Amino acid sequence: MSINNVCIIRLKSFIFNNRTMMNGQIFGVLSVLVVLLVTFSYSYSYIGRYVTLFTLLIVAFLSSPRTIVMDENGMRYNLGWKENWSNIQSYEIEGLNILFATKNSKKRRISDIDKDALPEILDFLKNIARKHSIVEV
Structure with a gap:
């Protein structure tokens, strides 16, 4: 433009192309919510929580539009x-x-x-x- x-x-983002970006964002938000719910409701260890949060940050970075x-x-x-x-x-x-x-x-x-x-x-x-x-x- x-x-x-x-x-x-x-x-294109590293994971989703422009056509599937909205689907990718919806999928990303739902994934984050599910992973956070599972992580904190089952009281994973201190290291497990940080590994999970770090993984979510990497996925968010890779799915962001460039x-x-x-x-x-x-x-x-x-x-x-x-x-x-x-x-x-x-x-x-x-x-x-x-x-x-x-x-x-x-x-x-x-x-x-x-x-x-x-x-x-x-x-x-x-x-x-x-x-x-x-x-x-």
């Missing part, structure tokens, strides 16, 4: 990295993936882009590439 020179890319936001300044990925356009040297399109090469030899990959959203994302990238002298390979 692109609004006022901002492009938001929603990618989002990349692109604007006039650069790109930000909700799992940790960000790059300014001034640091991007080139980009390459490989099917439904976009690979960015940075000036400090890092590679940034955006994978599993929805094929319906890809043309809009590429239009946004071409406009940014013209402004910041980024080469399409």
Whole structure:
């Protein structure tokens, strides 16, 4: 989706894709409630409770949607990295993936882009590439 020179890319989560995301979230919430009920009602050991809670955190992390936001300044990925356009040297399109090469030899990959959203994302990238002298390979 692109609004006022901002492009938001929603990618698949590690466990569920975009079409089953709502079902995955409902399943995740119900699973958490059942596991917490079983864990605390049967008084598992101190370590057992923490292992259960840690497992739930891992599942929640893996089922969360991944989002990349692109604007006039650069790109930000909700799992940790960000790059300014001034640091991007080139980009390459490989099917439904976009690979960015940075000036400090890092590679940034955006994978599993929805094929319906890809043309809009590429239009946004071409406009940014013209402004910041980024080469399409």
